Amino acid sequence: MERILKSIGRMIAVYLALLGSILSAAETSRRPNILVIVADDLGYADLGYQGGADIPTPHIDSIAACGARFTNGYVSGPYCSPTRAGLLTGRYQQRFGHEFNPGPDGPAAVGVTEKGLPLSETTIANRFKDAGYVTGIVGKWHLGSSPKFHPQNRGFDEFFGFLGGAHTYFNKETATILRGKEKHSEPSYLTDAFGREAVSFVDRHQKQPFFLYLAFNAVHTPLEADDERLNRFAAIHEDQRKTYAAMLSAMDDAVGNVLKKLRESQLEGNTLIFFISDNGGPTMRGTTINGSINTPLRGSKRTTLEGGVRVPFAIQWKGHIAAGTVFNRPVIQLDIQPTALAAAGVEIRPDWKFDGVNLLPFITGLKTGTPHETLYWRLGEQNAIRHGDWKLVQYDLNVERSPTTGVSQKKLYHLSKDIGESQDLAAEYPDKVKELEALWQSWKSELAKPLW
Ligand code: CA
Helix, strand or coil, X not given: CHHHHHHHHHHHHHHHHHHHHHHHHHHXXXXXXXXXXXXXXXCCCCCHHHCCCCCCCHHHHHHHHHCEEECCEECCCCCHHHHHHHHHHCCCHHHHCCCCCCXXXXXXXXXXXXXXXXXXXXXXXXXXXXXXXXXXXXXXXXXXXXXXXXXXXCCCCEEEEECCCCCCCCCCCCCCEEECCEEECCCCCHHHHXXXXXXXXXXXXXXXCEEEEEECCCCCCCCCCCHHHHHHCCCCCCHHHHHHHHXXXXXXXXXXXXXXXXXXCCCHHXXXXXXXXXXXXXXXXXXXXXXXXXXXXXXXXXXCCHHHHECCEEEECCCCCCCCEEECCCEEHHHHHHHHHHHXXXXXXXXXXXXXXXXXXXXXXXXXXXXXXXXXXXXXCEEEEEECCEEEEECEHHHHCCCCCCECCCEEEECCCCCCCCCCCCCCCHHHHHHHHHHHHHHHCCCCCCCC
């Protein structure tokens, strides 16, 4: 009798162990990996899927083709660091004073001795780490270069890349690339190196859900490309555009290598992939002009016109988002964090104070309506608000190569009829101007003073 009971006990134990491993496998398979790919200073018109004709980008295009592309995708900042602060926190960066790039120039506010993403803010990496994910960043950080702001002190388990806002692509001698906190001498073209490191991250973490932030510095200046890629664009005769094309092509190759690795590791179906640019193409004087094109948008990086803040924006999650989805209502990079956390089954708490929302139910049609009735921008004296199809904006006059500096008068545009912001309707619709102005003022009253 005792033997029978013992053997039943053993069978139950084996059964429970089996059940446990099945459950944990199911649990694991339910929790998707997250890959956030950010391009730097990419023009609105330059990807194949955005209508570009002279630079093939089949791999980036495949993200849009296999998932959803967003025709009204925005970022909350018209240049690098503020956009990244918004992306990593899911909050308008002006709420915590991260309105401008933390460059070495310019005074900081009283009490601010080092510039970087304020330590009061929790990052997407912190949250995924708390949820049991392994977290990594490959590429450009640009959220503070002193030790307390280092990515590995902001929720990332692994870091390969550089801390500043721009970097040479041929790095043999300069050695400001870090692996973790150690200096690393990189022999490869930097975009190739970032692709290689992202592939390696996926390879090393196949068995555990991961969050990978792949932040290319391509196609930000300096304009540097390798001969093999330059040779692909013999048909482009203008030097700047040719080099830009080669740099973008290198980034597309790197994205292709990461996608291939996911496929080969049978992780593609269980990986939620985002692709955005951190701001529009720099085309006006005073910006890091790189040969990018923003048509049909008007404006440039560093402006609150559409050319500064409307960007290529695509999401792929096979089996969850139908291939070829086109989403036309406004979304913003602040949505990436809540979307990714929701996909991972993390409950979003009201005290996190996200400005972004989970996009998945909108993309799949579970929720009707629009993720954002209103979106807001401020960069110093420049500002903008989009409410429905209406936009009220004051932008940097440099964009018009005007001899006057400063910002424009308040202009009112109807974006669905006038994506190129060419027809100012402010005089015709004074009540609309008042309505949008009041909404923007109300948002502004919640903001902090810029920290630097
Ligand atoms: Ca940028």
